[in-house]
Amino acid sequence: MSAPAGPGRHRIVTLVRDGVIPLEVGIPHRLFGQARSIDGEPLYEVLTAALQPGPVRAEADFCLDVRHGAEALSEADTVIVPAAPEDYDPQTQGRISDELRQALATIRPGARVASICTGAFVLAAAGILDGHRATTHWKNAPDFERRFPQVDLDPTVLFTDCHNVLTSAGVASGLDLCIHMIRSDHGAAVANEVARGTIIPPHREGGQAQYIQRPVPEPASSNVSRARAWALDHLDRPITLDELARTCAMSKRTFTRRFREETALSPMQWLGEQRIMRARELLETSDLTVDRIAAQAGFGSGAAFRQLFRASLGVSPQTYRTTFRDPSLAAPAS
Template identity: 65%
Template sequence: MHRIVTLVRDGVLPIELGIVHRLFGQARSAEGNPLYDVLTCALVPGEVRTDADFTICVRHGPEVLATADTVVVLSSDEDYEPQTGGRLRGAMAEAFGRIRPGTRIASICTGAFVLAAAGLLDGKRATTHWRSAADLRELYPGVEVEENVLYTDSGDVLTSAGVAAGIDLCLHMIRRDHGAAVANEVARGTIVAPHREGGQAQFIQRPVPEPRISSTAKARAWALEHLGEPLTLRELAARESMSVRTFTRRFREEVGISPVQWLTMRRLERARQLLEETDLPVDRVAEDAGFGTAASLRQHLQAALGVSPRTYRATFRGPALTAG
């Protein structure tokens, strides 16, 4: 199994620890077998303070970092103190020295400060909670800080914004490891959205419409039922009795991305599901997902994941289809 080791420090946010264990712990193969082994470690095993009125008891020390396939570094309430950067460089140097080359390393929220202190983010895109982005940029000028995204993925180093974005990052890693079907099943079990693109804005202006202000929810629901059709902004706006300009502005306020970006993401999700769960020809998958042609699907999948539809299917299709 792929081993996830979660590194906690004094002041850890318990909700972040729960996210990692719950999401990776729920991932199952088609036969129902666990896909991840999740451990927790601290620099010194034993009692670890949280930011709440209780502590947690951590059995493992930093030695288990050497056994990890993925290390997830959580935030701490101490990360908000300006002097933390200097302490991190010394405190984490030995621990990170135990990690094997090629191990995937991720952070949630201000855990990005730990990765930056270890030099892992130099020259890379990274994010953290928008309130801490300026501090991260000032302390570590070699990091390309993007404060208005949910998460970043540089291959073997990933970062996410505040707490809920940690859910998105974990689902993204599960999806990257085992495909959309496994990640979607984990999302269903946790009752969360199956996929929010990393580039989506951290702060959405109107997640719940104000009284007497129309939402774009009906148009989105209708679009999901008609993904295979050629949808236009004018048609979507008409569903909400709005002008295209008003609809586009309201959509971005509620969802955090443009209608066109949202449609492309939903169509990619549909295409990935069909590639994994059916034996439909690629041309038919492209048509049913709304891309029209195999060439268009190939272009979008290559841009999003760096693979062709056939390569994606060969990697992530279910065992029953593969055997057939």
């Protein structure tokens, strides 16, 4: 029987199986376990569960003594499923045991569900990823696409977040995923503090496309990272596709193709995401007015910024600021 969560704490339950990678079990405990309120109170309770309490063999030369059984899933606010060798075993062909399927079915409606690495195979086999955008380790992506055509797989990104269902790429991408969840729950200040405590970046540029061993054509003398760096230095003004292509000495057509290969986005889609990210950072960490933030993030006008921000995040800039702004800062100027 799992212990009751502390007052107001979000309960994370990590479901482990035989052969689990120890780091994938440790990531949720380390990151969520460090998250604190402004008063220093823990914001999460993190439990480890197995289908049956008892020893669970790790990928390393030891076992985990897991004290919570599958019943813990029904009491979770977030369930995280790390990888296990059975995920990519050719003999399973994308199937999971009835016991595992029944355990996942006890997750309460509205709970957040996430996977690390090939844990996405479990979520897909249980139908949790049907119709969702997802990712997994790039080495296993072809097999995943063959087994689960009903899932919108993107093997180029570090993690995905689609309607309260999240997936991450390889082992270390679990760090990015957990930092993202902490940021979504409690804002940049808490997430950044956890990242600093773990000595990891709060946000990593790019996706796992850079690690994929496949013949991706590269430009002879430069690549689109130069354009991305230039754009980030000039977000406060209008940026055209012509300008971005010129920074890499490419035609617009070639530049757009190269950009998609490296980022899985069009240049303008990527630019729009960077403007939103810059605006979110300023809303959370500065006392600038919304109109000044609109200017610094390159939206042109406060009205355009408010419209695009709401379309992207579902809330107004002011509502977002009220929710996620660092409470130690002074009130923003009007």
